[in-house]
Amino acid sequence: MIGWIHQQINKITAVSGLLLLAALAAYIGGFDGVRQGTLVAATAIAGVPIAIKAYQALRMKAFSIELLVTIAVVGALLIGEYVESAAVTFLFLFGAYLEARTLEKTRSSLKDLVDMAPQEAVVIRDGNQVNVPVEDVQEGETIVIRSGGKVPVDGRVLTGQASLNEAAITGESVPAAKTQKDQVFSGTIVDHGYIEVIAERVGDDTTFAKIIELVEEAQETKSKTEKFLNRFANVYTPAVVLLSILVYALTKDLHLAITFLVVACPGALVIGAPVSTVAGIGNGAKHGVLLKGGEVMDQLSKVDTIVFDKTGTLTKGKPEVTDIQVFNGHDSTELLRLAAKAETISEHHLGQTVVREAASRKLKLAEGDVQGEVLKGNGLLAIVDDRQLAIGNRKLMEKQGILIPDEINNHALTKEKEGNTAVFAAVDGEIAGIISIADQIREDAVEALTVMRRNGVKQMVMLTGDNRHTAEVVADRLGLDAFHAELLPEQKVEYVQHLKRTGHVVAMAGDGINDAPAIAVADIGLAMGEGGTDISMETADVVLMADKLNQFSHAYSLAKATVRNMKQNTLFAVGIVFVLLIGVLMGDIHLASGMFIHEASVLIVILNAMRLIRFNRSKGKKRMEALPAEV
Template identity: 35%
Template sequence: MESTTEDRMKVLLLCVAVAGLIGGLALQFLLGRADLARLCWSAATLPVLAALVVEITRSLARGEVGLDVVAALSMSAALLFDEALAATIVAIMYTGGTFLEAFAEGRARREMRGLLSRAPRTATRHRDGGLQELPVEEVTPGDRLLIRQGDVVPVDGRLETGSAYLNMAALTGESLPVSLEPGAEVLSGSTNAGDAFDMLATEAAKDSTYAGIVRLVEQAQRSKAPMSRLADRFSIGFLAVTVLIAFAAWWATGDPIRAVAVLVVATPCPLILAVPVALVAGLSRAAQFGVLIKGAKPLESMARIHTLVLDKTGTLTDGRPQITRIHAEPGFSEAELLELAASVDQLSKHPMAQALVAAAEARGLALHLPAQTEEVPGEGVAGMLAGRTVFVGGHGFVTARTGDAGSAIAATEAGSVLVAVGVEKQFAGSILMADPVRADVGEMLAGLRRDGVKRLVLATGDRAAVAERIAGGLGLDAIHAELSPDRKVHVVLEERKLGPVMMVGDGVNDAPALAVAEVGVAMGARGAAASAEAADVVLLVDRIDRLRTGFVIARRARAIALQSVVVGIGLSVLAMLAAGFGYLRPVQGALLQEAIDVATILNALRSLRIAVPAAEGAATRPAT
């Protein structure tokens, strides 16, 4: 309500100033009453000046000296020296500038508002042989939901029937829909672009991906850009320079109107407006690619990163074990071996067991529910399939129960895990699994080097041999292995001595390190809620290459903000000098400054069109 009232007051003051300008012009040129025209212009300026004085007083009470002081000073001087028309134009310039700022920020946030507005309110659940429409808050894990064509998926879940064709642009920025097979993870917030399908809810609405995104967006919208505060800190210096030029022109010529002209043309709207507009536009642009930055402060910090510290599991690697090799003993095929192992592992919660089940489903194998299952934690599981006892687990677990060592393949690579399979008294074969490096990691790290990141560091809790294998060929500057969460924090603090640090992770153990880094980045698609909460940036899509996308957008948005400020203030200073030498009258100076403001805002809005690296699908030349 407060925001709406302030917006209405801005519009009202703008209307009063415009009405006063038009009324005064009519009185002077149509009726020839210059005295009434000046009175009309003064009456239109005073409410704006009063509102501005109130805002300045509030800022001073908070210990802030803002750039609005120059605007108030120019209006006051113009009224004092009978330049009422110039005062009114400054009033229009100031109220129009604040209105333009609100409009520009509103445009820059439209993608974020789109995320909020398209959040699903209801879900369709299968219940007692029929369909039930219910509020999305009442969906619980285990509910079977119907997703019709065009529906937005209400909660995270798993695809149950047939294939699905999903548009995930709102989450990931991908322009083309994605095809999913049965058993695949379905993220809330994606839109069904194909036929209707059933999914099994795995999360409640409040814990789902889309709900987390909405919370992060709302947090991001409440932020204030640090460069805006930096501009306020320089306001005293700018004010001093302005007053110095104004009084120098007055003292040298004895003409107070020159001082008024200098003050009028010095109103620093470029510094007031350009920074927040450019940075908020950058936030909006990053959100289009699934990079949710929690406000203008982390975006500005992200642009100055010196060192990147990366976790391994779920960051450099996929975080989900994958089959690298299957060795079947005589009498068994590879498909049969995987089918037996996955069928028995269906009832196990072990990550390796779930990875085997997912791999079998992805290959279209028919899994059967085992009977009389027995699991030995950390060793393996046994179950009955078609009258035969099947053992799945470590090599020792299987050989101890079958009495057959077989010809198991060796897990030669550090970090690989061997899953043995036995049937009755026979060793059936082995499956080698590992957590592979993401395919896009090498190119992403090389790109960050080219973009200005000086150091690349791996910090993992895994064994040194595994860390060395993962880091091979990636060109990292340092590798830290076997780290506890507090030692990860120590690594980040040590790297901060060299320059600003960005830490990337996805697990609960990464949350402390994310919190102490200048910029913490969480892999939010499948990462822990704790890491997403502690992070400043959340990658909504499970793609590490989007890290470079966010970095490039942050750097270019900050560059555009600085460019807008430097050019805008530079033009203002030139105009001040021109006014001091008598080349600009107060009215001319006010009109010139208005043109500078508009050009500066339009330049800041270029952040909405920042092009990302070609690998990310950009087709336009980067805005710099």
Template identity: 35%
Template sequence: MQFRILHELPGRLRLNLELPLRPPVDPSQVEAHLHDHAGVRKSSFNPHTRNLLIHYDGSAATRVALLIRLEAAPQPQARRRRSPSELDRKKKTVVRSGTLLVLRPLIPPPVRPFLAIAGALPVLRKGASALGRGQVNVDVLDASAVGAAMATRDFLTASIITFLLKLGDYLEEWTRRRSRKLLTEMFHVEEEWAWVVRDGIEERVNLEEIHEGETVVVRMGSLIPVDGTVLEGEALVNQASLTGESLAAGKRRGSSVYAGTVLEEGSLRIQAKKVGAQTRAAQMVRIIEEGEALKAQTQSQSEALADRIVPYSFWLSGLTFALTGNPARAAGVLLVDYSCAIKLSTPVAILASLARAAQHRVLIKGGKYLEQLARADAFILDKTGTLTEATPRVAGVHAFGGFDRDYLLQQAACVEEHFPHPVATAVVREAAALGLHHPEEHAEVEYILAHGIVSRLHGRRILVGSRHFVHEHGGVDMAAAEKEIETFACKGHSILYVGIGGELAGLIAIHDPVRTEAHSFIEALRREGIERIIMLTGDNEATARTIAEELGIDEYHSEAFPERKVEIIRQLKAEGYTVAMVGDGINDSPALSHADVGISMKHGADIAQEACDVLLMEGTLADILAARRISKEGMGLIRENFHQIIAVNSAAMLMAVTGATPPVFSAALHNLGTVAVGLRSLKPLRR
């Protein structure tokens, strides 16, 4: 590749490349030649001036090496032409229509009507198509207004109205694109290429061409393009887009990294685990965009009201013409509608609020749940994993009936290791810490949801679980353990009961520390005006009471199994409450599904994450408060927009009816008002 040096300073070099102006060269192909060059800090190529600006470490060796590399580099290919987008097409339509309007005085009068008709045809076709489907909507209103102007041979008004309609259509599309652009920029998912090691050589490939298992190389200042595991290198990675952490996180061999995060210092070789649409960032964007479709009740009601007003616009237009005999006034009424602005601003406001919640590490799965979270006045909180740390440990073991303490813990761990639950993990971990090995001597293990585990050991039945399960299901007498049960419960410990061969073998006390933020979270809910705060737990009455008193919760339910949790939610909903349920276990999933809005932790069971409507990606209680604040602000923005739309369009319609302004002014005011509320709806994304 031929070049000449235009300007040079220490550490800075500007070159002019001998490349054709047409077709334009892809800048990334030029910059790629120096991307991994040692000592080169940054390079940028301008395809219009064909100048390449290089920042390097200032050493003579680096300068010579990079010039040699550029000289040996092959001629870059032309930039691929992309097909015009919908926004591009609408922009061209507006420019064409506006140009004809400006040049109208120069156009021969006999030609003007034909140009006006040609420009209005798309508007008329949309109106006719809507009527053909049996719909009387804003498209019919627009077509009727243009048709009325043409019927009175006012082709100038028809041309101006057509231009304003096309301009409004373009600005609406621009607003939608802007909201999605802000969303994708937030999660950095627009990088198009990456460096991949293939056959021992680094190759620059499009993101779509990266496969799972391949080694991706990322250097300082670059975005990480995949979710994966670090194979080599050390680096500082800014994960603010996904976790909200302001400080860069250190990454080294074995660390997990995510697409859309920025490598600030160092370099990494990463084994790709998830690529393309499967990455965490891409999934977040997709869920937020799909969440638009789950309309909030406020949105549905507003849109339905706006659509119902359309026929009345025709009645008012007809009445205006009957009373005044003025077709211009009648046409002015038809140019004003409410649904256009509502159907633009409301989805944009919801999308922006969902994206802002995601910035706060909360994934809300639709506008419907955004509204329900804002309206919630009753919060049901599962104890384990929500109000506690979800990192329980064994606090004590007490054996009965001649069973040995170690034998009890050994056999409990042996069956519990088949069940991925924090309490089960605590038992297994305690046995391992004491060096108690547990060979598989039991029969098949059966898990009874929210109760416990049952199996057979050397011909005898073994049960591990709640008191209700071991006593009722296994017929085990608890009388001998009442004193120890009371002692553990008064300390706030949960209790795991073990029955072997129909006898009580022992108790395992589980301590799950209360979250440090739990008390302040409860107080914050009260300040928010939440009328009912209820704690649910499978623990016995004494344990539940101890935890509730520690947290200052007045209302709680002990030994609350899945069906009981659902029953409590149904009762609250019957009393008129909007119920938010917070839980993270398998046995919480029915309650999460029945609540008005189900909230689950990221560390929770997979089924709970699927059943929930709001997912806390970092699992902190403060994130619930942030999500609720964002939800309330989002719904408030929608209400304010609605009032503004009603006020502006009603004023425009009144001016049209009274003849205070020409129809063109009504159309302009309506379109400007629509775009204004659309842009205002982006406010959550700009924060």
């Protein structure tokens, strides 16, 4: 029965409103008895769902707003104020209806995401193309997607080429070109073209499904402000009841005490913070930024120091081999082949760059397992074709007791001063060559860092395992406050901890893989990774789906705006209650008018929060030009 009443709440509100209109007609017609009976009926019909909610809250040992309204309505009926009892119950239900409708809009970003989820897939089975529900697709199956179709799985393009709208994943509206072996994500749309995709992740394992899950969880996670206000409401509500009793004891005016009870309802105060959080997180999702809850939003707004990894964060993370210099009679092509085969065991950006260079030169990496060990922050040791390889930085060579002659070291220094990373390659204990690799600073880096400084970031630091010369080039071009080079992952963690101990609120931005430990210990961990890696989506507090620093500056500006919005709502709600209480004590505010103003104040804080849905830090601002630079 109770469940049915809650389901019919909108109809109950409508009936209550119609009865109020009928009572008005009876009053105009002079049928006073009918008027009173209609008003009592309207009060009873609208009051039942309110009383039920009050009872349910009491069973949970909570004092709700519905309890205050129920007490006030019962009191109004006892003193014969039928107009006010009917008006209060109707306004309360109607206000709740408007709040629910308005709150739906604050969750529109999540609803849009859910609506974009594909429902069917065209799968090749037994040589035929078959339409199947998306949940029936199996890993390893081939999916066909034509123009206008939605990609139903995460996978790689097997054949064909197409232009994909990836806004659902990255927040970027500009279509991305996809060809053979390129990664595609569930929920993206083929603007034009034809592709066949091998399913690598299906169902709840897809990036799109995880985004929806994370946003849902984030919108349910309360901020510190929300938690405080909830605790405050649990104390405030019974205090209002006691104050109302005190008002009656002092004035002997039951109507005044009841009115005091209604206008003191903390509705706008309780709803102001969570609706801001929901709207802010929804805005982030719309722009390809996953913020994991209200506490993350609150903490991000307080960040005064940002620590960046270099490769893949400040730079594009897509370095290229610029030079291969060989020594001691070695052949450059053979050295590249050996190094590339060794680097197949590594996931590091630089190692994968060497592998890609070998592939671009169509070098065949002889089949066979590579025995080796990756030494994080230094390089790797491997045995390839019965030859012992050591590939990495100077520290690795020193640890292995491999001598670096002055001629070779000078060549490496020259390349590093030009902005390259010098990778030493030793074969059988002797330096065989240096592979020079250069990355590029992100085009949006200068603009993004400038915006964050303007919004309150006081210090920006770069930590990298790369050499000092390359790090200095990047730091100078981006105007960073400091940089520390040739660091191991554990040294990055120690530096972040040092900043926290000295009173800084620290955000650490990295690629979510090599920097996972430092990201985890920072006050705010931020991972950049196109499409979102499992590690970044689990470890970081903030994930940038489009892999762009401008999204970071948007997240920081959004957090500031969201917290500011919460404070505005809280101050407004407290101010309204204060003004209403003074009005009641002065006799200017009555029961029905007090409830009307109360519900209006709730709607105002919701509408104020809804402004966050349209928040865009770059709107109306002239974009700054950032010169791409090879580093």
